[in-house]
Amino acid sequence: MAILNRSVVREQRMSRNEQDNSRHTLLTERELARLDAFPPLEVSHVSKRFKESGGFVLPGRPKREKRAIAALDDVSLAIQRREIFGVLGANGSGKSTLIRLISTLLIPDSGRVRVFGYDVLREQRAVQRLINRVSVEAAFFRKLSPMENLLYSARLYGVNASDARTQINQLLNRLGIGSSRIDQPLESMSRGMQQKVAIARAFLTAPVLLLLDEPTTGLDPRSKQDVQVFVRELRDTHDATILLTTHDMDEAEALCDRLAILDGGRIVAAGTPGELRAEVGRNLGLTQPATLTDVFMAYTGRDLNQEEDLADD
Amino acid sequence: MLGEYRAGSGASVITRLRGAWEETRKSYAFIERNWYLTKRYWAWEAVWLTYNIVNALSVTFIAASAQKTIPGVHFTQAQINQFILYLTIGTAIWTFVSVVFDSVTETVTMERWEGTIEYTFMAPVSRMTHMFGSCAFALMHGLVLTAVQLVVVGLFFHLDLGKANWPGAILILAIGSISLIGLGTVSAILPMLFTERGAQMAYIIRAIMLLVSGVYYPVDVLPEWLQAVSRISPTTYTLDGLRQTIQAGMGVGALWYDVWPLLICGAVSVPLGLYIFHRAELFAKRTGRLKRNG
Numbered sequence: 001m002a003i004l005n006r007s008v009v010r011e012q013r014m015s016r017n018e019q020d021n022s023r024h025t026l027l028t029e030r031e032l033a034r035l036d037a038f039p040p041l042e043v044s045h046v047s048k049r050f051k052e053s054g055g056f057v058l059p060g061r062p063k064r065e066k067r068a069i070a071a072l073d074d075v076s077l078a079i080q081r082r083e084i085f086g087v088l089g090a091n092g093s094g095k096s097t098l099i100r101l102i103s104t105l106l107i108p109d110s111g112r113v114r115v116f117g118y119d120v121l122r123e124q125r126a127v128q129r130l131i132n133r134v135s136v137e138a139a140f141f142r143k144l145s146p147m148e149n150l151l152y153s154a155r156l157y158g159v160n161a162s163d164a165r166t167q168i169n170q171l172l173n174r175l176g177i178g179s180s181r182i183d184q185p186l187e188s189m190s191r192g193m194q195q196k197v198a199i200a201r202a203f204l205t206a207p208v209l210l211l212l213d214e215p216t217t218g219l220d221p222r223s224k225q226d227v228q229v230f231v232r233e234l235r236d237t238h239d240a241t242i243l244l245t246t247h248d249m250d251e252a253e254a255l256c257d258r259l260a261i262l263d264g265g266r267i268v269a270a271g272t273p274g275e276l277r278a279e280v281g282r283n284l285g286l287t288q289p290a291t292l293t294d295v296f297m298a299y300t301g302r303d304l305n306q307e308e309d310l311a312d313d
Numbered sequence: 314m315l316g317e318y319r320a321g322s323g324a325s326v327i328t329r330l331r332g333a334w335e336e337t338r339k340s341y342a343f344i345e346r347n348w349y350l351t352k353r354y355w356a357w358e359a360v361w362l363t364y365n366i367v368n369a370l371s372v373t374f375i376a377a378s379a380q381k382t383i384p385g386v387h388f389t390q391a392q393i394n395q396f397i398l399y400l401t402i403g404t405a406i407w408t409f410v411s412v413v414f415d416s417v418t419e420t421v422t423m424e425r426w427e428g429t430i431e432y433t434f435m436a437p438v439s440r441m442t443h444m445f446g447s448c449a450f451a452l453m454h455g456l457v458l459t460a461v462q463l464v465v466v467g468l469f470f471h472l473d474l475g476k477a478n479w480p481g482a483i484l485i486l487a488i489g490s491i492s493l494i495g496l497g498t499v500s501a502i503l504p505m506l507f508t509e510r511g512a513q514m515a516y517i518i519r520a521i522m523l524l525v526s527g528v529y530y531p532v533d534v535l536p537e538w539l540q541a542v543s544r545i546s547p548t549t550y551t552l553d554g555l556r557q558t559i560q561a562g563m564g565v566g567a568l569w570y571d572v573w574p575l576l577i578c579g580a581v582s583v584p585l586g587l588y589i590f591h592r593a594e595l596f597a598k599r600t601g602r603l604k605r606n607g
Contacts, residue, residue, distance in 0.1 A: 125437050133435065139432060144353060148346070151345070155345065156436035158335055
């Protein structure tokens, strides 16, 4: 039923392109024109390695060899507009590195990343205007209140302060954070509430590409569901394209239109959840489609909780 | 802010001005955020203010006790008052410099600690806007704390301000502050690159300035090689200019030998500081050093 409702909403939305564009009040006309002309995200043959420090060595002693760790290895993917694209991977598989590269926080060793046709290295500012990110840990000035933190973020993105105040109140109320909490320090809030404030921070800046890096990890089931409903709503009502990394197979199943499985920094499988389940089901000789956990196990040969020897996640 | 805004080569003057205005507005985000943080950490502010006042009093009492600490030499009260004023200006400027440096480096340190640095660095804001906002707050913060310190020190000692040329002193301080923005930007690189001890490493810049800039003594007493170092410290000229305007009542026109080095220091240190910060940011992005720590 939920899937049916989502597809109806999507059809309605597709016929409202012009109305959708009017929602992006922070974008210029030139940027709005690019939304229809270019895919939201193109990652082409991207690799990233990190070197471990060799540490201080006394003169005369043999130098320790620096170990290079491949966080991403020739990764390519493309996301269509208004899609929720999931990246599944164990801890250390390179998910967060991928998100950081798209967020202009890391420079790839090779390959290119484009957001709505803008190169993340050469046209960094243009990319930054179009994206926002929610990470696994809600990073805030914890002594400050949600209002103060979000106002800071809104100003950085050029949102008018009085408009921002109104929006912050509405957003936080919508996410179940009462008015009495909005001016209290964030350090007094639960992790679930902090994560909701993080979602509000991203939404406040009206991103057209939203990067969600395990946004529900560690949340209780109720908070998890609230966040998932909000993510869906964000896509359906705000014309956003979403890249979601997750551990949670149920979440991936519920939210994602397409999935990629990242293992050891490489994409080992990609497709819709249905396609992947059917394919693995066939390969395993099952009479019905496999579960996403089966899919993950089949492509990575490991349990989700097993960590890879990588440093980024 | 103006320099980094990319409006495209064919952009009109109005578009460029609008872009520059947008960036200026964004710099207020850093001023407001730091004001909120200062309010929330008010107890730390009180401790820091008390420390600076006690430190200034301790140093200034050295002048008040000159008659007793150097037996056989007779100082008139006017000479002692001049010595007191000399050290009062030194301690006040040292507080100002310290607060500005600490404020700028601490904003980066705190962002690292809280994990917000990635969010600030991925926002569509030029680093010039970022540093301009942070430094503008630091300068205001420094001025307020220094003013309070001066008022308290004034309660303990007779400060002979009869000759003071205040407009000249304010002008020297304003010109000297430009260089502080450049040096503050350079010192902010340390907590960005060195996660655990970066803020403490920034102390070395301050310590060298304290040694060579003539904060508590004239730079003439330093060995020649240190005097050479003192010539590249903008604080040397700021202190000399302030002492000449406040103690001797000299006009800015007569202080050209302090003003032009300050103007050159400002013109060099701000773009150089931003360039070094930019290079350090690229290095951090290449090596993955912007990740949350703490």
